[in-house]
Structure formats: C-alpha cells, structure tokens
Amino acid sequence: MEVRIRRVTLRLRTVFESSHLAYDSTDTCVATVTHHGVTGRGEGTPAWAHGETLDEVVAAVEAYGARILGPDLSDPDAVLDRIADWDAPVGARMALDGAVHDWLGRSAGVPTWRLLGLPRTLTEPTGYTIGIGSTAETLALLTDAPDVAAFKLKVRGVEDLDRLAAVRAATDRAIRIDANEAWDLATARDLTPALRNLDIQLVEQPFPTGAVDAYRRYRELPGRLPVFLDEGCTDVASVHAAADLADGVVVKLAKSGGVRATRRVMETARRLGLSVMLSCNCESELALSQAALLAPLADRVDLDSQFLLRDPPFRGLGLDRGHIVLGDAPGLGVTDTADDPPTAAAPARSDASS
Incomplete structure (x- = not known):
C-alpha cells in the first residue's frame, strides 16, 4: 500500500466574492493510493470556514494515511468506515475517501458510479x-x-x-x-x-x-x-x-x-x-x-x-x-x-x- 499527497492550486476565471471574502484562486490537495498496481486519486479540500489549513491536511495524510487504510483494500466498507471515523482534518478524510472510491472503480475497470449502481446522468439538475x-x-x-x-x-x-x-x-x-x-x-x-x-x-x-x-x-x-x-x-x-x-x-x-x-x-x-x-x-x-x-x-x-x-x-x-x-x-x-x-x-x- 502506497499513499502520496500533492498540493494543487485552482485558479478561477474571475474574482469570486461573498459576504465573507473574495478570492481568485484556492489551494487544495490530491491524495493517491496505490495497491496491487492500481492507483486511485481523491481530492481533499480543507475546511477553511472552520480554521482548517492545507498544511494540516497534508501532514495528516503523510503521517497516518497508510495506517488508516490498512494493509489492503479487500474490505472497502471497513476501510471507508475507518476513514470516516478518523480523528483527522476534514480535508484528509475527504482525500483518502475519494481515493478509495476511485481505486474501487479502477480496479474493476469501470466507472465507480456504475459499480455502485448509480445513473450516469444526475436526476436532479444543478x-x-x-x-x-x-x-x-x-x-x-x-x-x-x-x-x-x-x-x-x-x-x-x-x-x-x-x-x-x-x-x-x-x-x-x-x-x-x-x-x-x-x-x-x-x-x-x-x-x-x-x-x-x-x-x-x-x-x-x-x-x-x-x-x-x-x-x-x-x-x-x-x-x-x-x-x-x-x-x-x-x-x-x-x-x-x-x-x-x-x-x-x-x-x-x-x-x-x-x-x-x-x-x-x-x-x-x-x-x-x-x-x-x-x-x-x-x-x-x-x-x-x-x-x-x-x-x-x-x-x-x-x-x-x-x-x-x-x-x-x-x-x-x-x-x-x-x-x-x-x-x-x-x-x-x-x-x-x-x-x-x-x-x-x-x-x-x-x-x-x-
């Protein structure tokens, strides 16, 4: 089991402003989980509104990510439950959870939504x-x-x-x-x-x-x-x-x-x-x-x-x-x-x- 994480800067087309703040870019991270030669990726966004930082997210994944996942992904429900119950920054849990869901579909050779029996087109419009x-x-x-x-x-x-x-x-x-x-x-x-x-x-x-x-x-x-x-x-x-x-x-x-x-x-x-x-x-x-x-x-x-x-x-x-x-x-x-x-x-x- 190999776990890595990298920082990513997202740049916006224009400045986006709310009653709290204005910004034209934001930083996030992408975790990769490699197991049995298959790599899954998941994005983890820090909970900025609650004081979470990208440094905290990255540090948590680097220090504990492999331990939380365990030796293999043969029981994905147990792995996902461990991630959800992990006392870690929100962004770290989101990144690992996403990487496991990506890995599940990639290891099966199909989109994860199809693996879960979901429709390709979302029923509710955005x-x-x-x-x-x-x-x-x-x-x-x-x-x-x-x-x-x-x-x-x-x-x-x-x-x-x-x-x-x-x-x-x-x-x-x-x-x-x-x-x-x-x-x-x-x-x-x-x-x-x-x-x-x-x-x-x-x-x-x-x-x-x-x-x-x-x-x-x-x-x-x-x-x-x-x-x-x-x-x-x-x-x-x-x-x-x-x-x-x-x-x-x-x-x-x-x-x-x-x-x-x-x-x-x-x-x-x-x-x-x-x-x-x-x-x-x-x-x-x-x-x-x-x-x-x-x-x-x-x-x-x-x-x-x-x-x-x-x-x-x-x-x-x-x-x-x-x-x-x-x-x-x-x-x-x-x-x-x-x-x-x-x-x-x-x-x-x-x-x-x-």
Missing part, C-alpha cells in the same frame, strides 16, 4: 453560483452561465435588491440566495417581502451559526423564505440541531469528510424531514465526481465549481440540459489534464501575408 458584484457584472455572468436549472446569488443585504430584481427580469429560472451569515433578524424581516415578490426560492445561512434565537424567530415570520443551513451544519450532531432551526441543510464533502461521512449526514437529515442540498466548495471535477456519488440522496444539486475554473486539473464531467453527466473513465470518471495529448501549435504567420 444550480450555478454567482458571487457578489455590480448589477452589470452579475448580468454579464448570467449571460455567460452554463445551461443550469437555478442560479444562486451571494448577497449582503438591502443593497442587493436592485441586482436581484435585474436578474429576475432577465430569467425565469429559480433564484436562490446565500447570505453567508451576513444578516440579523431585522434585516431578514425587512428584506423578506421584497424577496418574496422576486420569487426567491430559498436563503442559505442568513444568520451567524450561533444566532439560534434569530433562526427560531424567523421561523415564526409569516411568508418567510425557506432556510437552509450551510456553515451551521457539518456533521450528524449539527443536523439534529438544524431540525429546529431550518427547512433544509447544505451538505459538502469538505465539511463532513468524504462520501461515507457525508452519506451519514444526508441520511440523518432525511430521517428528520429536512430537505438536502448537495453542494461544493471551489473544487475540481475530481472532487465533484466524488460528491456526485451521493446525488440520489439529494433533493437539490449545486455542483458547479467546475464552471469557475480557468485551468482545471481534471476533466470528464458533462452537462445535459442542466443535469451533470458523470465521466465514463474507470474510477471516478475524470482524467488528469496533464495527460491530455498536446495541442498542435498554430502555424507561424508570415510577415509577407496580407
């Missing part, structure tokens, strides 16, 4: 996220957006109403908003009637995670928007707390630690009657193909970061009328762009040409 910007910038991004079923706009507060109204005038598709903890209860009360008039579908994480009273009081507001918790929901325990505060939860591998751990969160949410949105951070198609294995458990899908990347390190996912189509390569279905055949250089232009 949304597409647009960061905070001017109305003109937002409309330009809307025009260039892929063919998706819904748009999610990052927002701050009342200053975003004109921008949202312009988007609503430009599209009849579903619009969701994500405040990333930027509101207080007074802001929510003031904005809700206007947001209802714009037919906003739902709001993600309107209040800070600890503002329990605000969530409870907003639930009593007539005509309120459905609320989904993102930063406020990371594991099974927090799902139980969410049942009294929200209508749904946003799940991500980069919060829960891989496919196996995130499945536990999703199954708990469904038992509690919460709606489930399967989402992502800024990640490559490798991580998105890991998350897509959980799509049958999701009511909504928000796997869109592949559209934001300038030089994607992996490729293989497709889009068919808003639905993500999984790759057909063995394993997680994506290939490393470094292995792409070189593109022929354009012929030199002669100085004498007209």
Whole structure:
C-alpha cells in the first residue's frame, strides 16, 4: 500500500466574492493510493470556514494515511468506515475517501458510479453560483452561465435588491440566495417581502451559526423564505440541531469528510424531514465526481465549481440540459489534464501575408 499527497492550486476565471471574502484562486490537495498496481486519486479540500489549513491536511495524510487504510483494500466498507471515523482534518478524510472510491472503480475497470449502481446522468439538475458584484457584472455572468436549472446569488443585504430584481427580469429560472451569515433578524424581516415578490426560492445561512434565537424567530415570520443551513451544519450532531432551526441543510464533502461521512449526514437529515442540498466548495471535477456519488440522496444539486475554473486539473464531467453527466473513465470518471495529448501549435504567420 502506497499513499502520496500533492498540493494543487485552482485558479478561477474571475474574482469570486461573498459576504465573507473574495478570492481568485484556492489551494487544495490530491491524495493517491496505490495497491496491487492500481492507483486511485481523491481530492481533499480543507475546511477553511472552520480554521482548517492545507498544511494540516497534508501532514495528516503523510503521517497516518497508510495506517488508516490498512494493509489492503479487500474490505472497502471497513476501510471507508475507518476513514470516516478518523480523528483527522476534514480535508484528509475527504482525500483518502475519494481515493478509495476511485481505486474501487479502477480496479474493476469501470466507472465507480456504475459499480455502485448509480445513473450516469444526475436526476436532479444543478444550480450555478454567482458571487457578489455590480448589477452589470452579475448580468454579464448570467449571460455567460452554463445551461443550469437555478442560479444562486451571494448577497449582503438591502443593497442587493436592485441586482436581484435585474436578474429576475432577465430569467425565469429559480433564484436562490446565500447570505453567508451576513444578516440579523431585522434585516431578514425587512428584506423578506421584497424577496418574496422576486420569487426567491430559498436563503442559505442568513444568520451567524450561533444566532439560534434569530433562526427560531424567523421561523415564526409569516411568508418567510425557506432556510437552509450551510456553515451551521457539518456533521450528524449539527443536523439534529438544524431540525429546529431550518427547512433544509447544505451538505459538502469538505465539511463532513468524504462520501461515507457525508452519506451519514444526508441520511440523518432525511430521517428528520429536512430537505438536502448537495453542494461544493471551489473544487475540481475530481472532487465533484466524488460528491456526485451521493446525488440520489439529494433533493437539490449545486455542483458547479467546475464552471469557475480557468485551468482545471481534471476533466470528464458533462452537462445535459442542466443535469451533470458523470465521466465514463474507470474510477471516478475524470482524467488528469496533464495527460491530455498536446495541442498542435498554430502555424507561424508570415510577415509577407496580407
């Protein structure tokens, strides 16, 4: 058993801004697991919102990854359970979990989704996220957006109403908003009637995670928007707390630690009657193909970061009328762009040409 990990920088097409931060690149890592001559790869995104660093993720995989996997992968369920229960950074668990799922498909010579009996085309269509910007910038991004079923706009507060109204005038598709903890209860009360008039579908994480009273009081507001918790929901325990505060939860591998751990969160949410949105951070198609294995458990899908990347390190996912189509390569279905055949250089232009 050989375990390796490397750092990867993902560069975005434009600066992406939320109420918390703005960035044009992000760092992640890819773990490789080689066993019986077959190599699987998995992406691990640090849980930045919870203070996790890439150095911690890399150090954990280097120090303990081989020990957690064990001598072989003959009992993959036991291996995946050990990874999910490992007291390690979320990104480390996500990377190893993904590498094992990739290895399983590659060792069988088929896409992992087929090995698990999943459909190649996700049943639920995906949304597409647009960061905070001017109305003109937002409309330009809307025009260039892929063919998706819904748009999610990052927002701050009342200053975003004109921008949202312009988007609503430009599209009849579903619009969701994500405040990333930027509101207080007074802001929510003031904005809700206007947001209802714009037919906003739902709001993600309107209040800070600890503002329990605000969530409870907003639930009593007539005509309120459905609320989904993102930063406020990371594991099974927090799902139980969410049942009294929200209508749904946003799940991500980069919060829960891989496919196996995130499945536990999703199954708990469904038992509690919460709606489930399967989402992502800024990640490559490798991580998105890991998350897509959980799509049958999701009511909504928000796997869109592949559209934001300038030089994607992996490729293989497709889009068919808003639905993500999984790759057909063995394993997680994506290939490393470094292995792409070189593109022929354009012929030199002669100085004498007209």
